[in-house]
Amino acid sequence: MGISYDLSAPEVRADPWALYAALRDEPGVHRVGPVDHFLVARYADVVEALERVDDFSSLEMANQLGPIDALGSLMGVEARDLPPTIISSDNPVHNRLRLIMQGRFSPRAVAKIEGPVRELTDALIASILEKGECDLVRDFTIPLPVIVIAQLLGIEEERFEDFKRWSDALIAIANARGAERQTHLAEITQLVQYFLAMAERRRSEPSDDLISVLIEAEREGDRISTPEVLAFAVLLMVAGNETTTNLIGGMVEAFMEFPEQLGKLVADPSLTRRAVEEGLRYCSPVQGLFRNATRDVELAGTTVPQGAPLMVCYASANRDPAVFEEPDRFDIERDARRHVAFGRGLHFCLGANLARREARIAIEKLLPLLPRFRRTRDERDWVDSWFLRGPKTLPLALD
Numbered sequence: 001m002g003i004s005y006d007l008s009a010p011e012v013r014a015d016p017w018a019l020y021a022a023l024r025d026e027p028g029v030h031r032v033g034p035v036d037h038f039l040v041a042r043y044a045d046v047v048e049a050l051e052r053v054d055d056f057s058s059l060e061m062a063n064q065l066g067p068i069d070a071l072g073s074l075m076g077v078e079a080r081d082l083p084p085t086i087i088s089s090d091n092p093v094h095n096r097l098r099l100i101m102q103g104r105f106s107p108r109a110v111a112k113i114e115g116p117v118r119e120l121t122d123a124l125i126a127s128i129l130e131k132g133e134c135d136l137v138r139d140f141t142i143p144l145p146v147i148v149i150a151q152l153l154g155i156e157e158e159r160f161e162d163f164k165r166w167s168d169a170l171i172a173i174a175n176a177r178g179a180e181r182q183t184h185l186a187e188i189t190q191l192v193q194y195f196l197a198m199a200e201r202r203r204s205e206p207s208d209d210l211i212s213v214l215i216e217a218e219r220e221g222d223r224i225s226t227p228e229v230l231a232f233a234v235l236l237m238v239a240g241n242e243t244t245t246n247l248i249g250g251m252v253e254a255f256m257e258f259p260e261q262l263g264k265l266v267a268d269p270s271l272t273r274r275a276v277e278e279g280l281r282y283c284s285p286v287q288g289l290f291r292n293a294t295r296d297v298e299l300a301g302t303t304v305p306q307g308a309p310l311m312v313c314y315a316s317a318n319r320d321p322a323v324f325e326e327p328d329r330f331d332i333e334r335d336a337r338r339h340v341a342f343g344r345g346l347h348f349c350l351g352a353n354l355a356r357r358e359a360r361i362a363i364e365k366l367l368p369l370l371p372r373f374r375r376t377r378d379e380r381d382w383v384d385s386w387f388l389r390g391p392k393t394l395p396l397a398l399d
Helices: 010-014 016-025 043-051 060-064 068-075 093-105 107-111 114-131 136-141 143-153 157-175 178-204 210-219 226-257 259-267 269-283 352-366
Strands: 030-033 037-040 133-135 289-293 297-299 302-304 309-312 373-375 395-398
Touching: 010 016, 037 043, 043 297, 043 309, 060 289, 060 309, 093 107, 093 210, 093 226, 093 352, 107 352, 114 133, 114 136, 114 143, 114 352, 133 136, 136 143, 136 226, 136 352, 143 157, 143 210, 143 226, 143 352, 157 178, 157 226, 178 210, 178 226, 210 226, 226 259, 226 269, 226 352, 226 373, 259 269, 269 352
Parallel strands: 037 309
Antiparallel strands: 030 037, 133 395, 289 309, 297 302, 373 395
């Protein structure tokens, strides 16, 4: 069965890569904390688990990641009766929901917003240049994807700060207790009320935004229900900014750790696309997602009992030396396209095209500044999550 580990331990949060290496060295599937679930660590086993959709259900995502009881109480239903989302459903529900939105995240659709994304990136960088110093997370890696997904959803500009605060509450409430949980619940209440009011407005005044796409599908009757509209909007809000924020911040950290790689990119900016793929592999902004066994399932020589939760560890797979040579080295000339940072198969990330384009634009625009940045604090501070990873703060000054 392997060794027992706690993913929430401070030393693991600071450096999960040593733990993943130890898990890969042990054959089979492992039991880990903090919620005593199974974990699959080797690349081949991760891919196999992702592709065996009949044996490993995505319904577990709702239990592990989302503030299920919180959203349920706010929507007036029991947690078990909450509507599924594309990330927490199996077929045929998954495909029904995905088809509603996938056209808005196609390469062609995402290419249409490149101009506004570049303008926003320029404005954020201009503010950094004016001040001469920044917390790159607060001043750049958070606002860029937050504003982009907020605009796509149709959120008013004056609510962008609320939007990020609500998103943070949705992530944090999963592990919060007592007064802290109540604080996050109050934020989520505001979010639900906001989206309900917005959906009502779009029923009478449709627009060219993602909420209107969901409302139009709702009108068609059999495509999406009213509770599913809310659940889908919440998912888009969180997934549309957390991954990209952590990817861009993680890549800047990587360039500072491997300055020779930054030198290569400065000398040849055409490597930006390849650098982003390597960033996805090396940083793994989503460390892993969850499944549960639909029956007693044999995986990697281990029996995973029916109903048992399984973490499919993308981050460990992306550092597997059986697939990636010198996996702990950030190398922007590497062909990293086999990474599983966006998953694999049926649940491949809907927003992958958007995340990639935002990251490429961000790194391209930051490139003249990156050699000039110096840290103003040596300590590293990572986000408060064991399934997401990225710098929580990144204080820098411009030389």
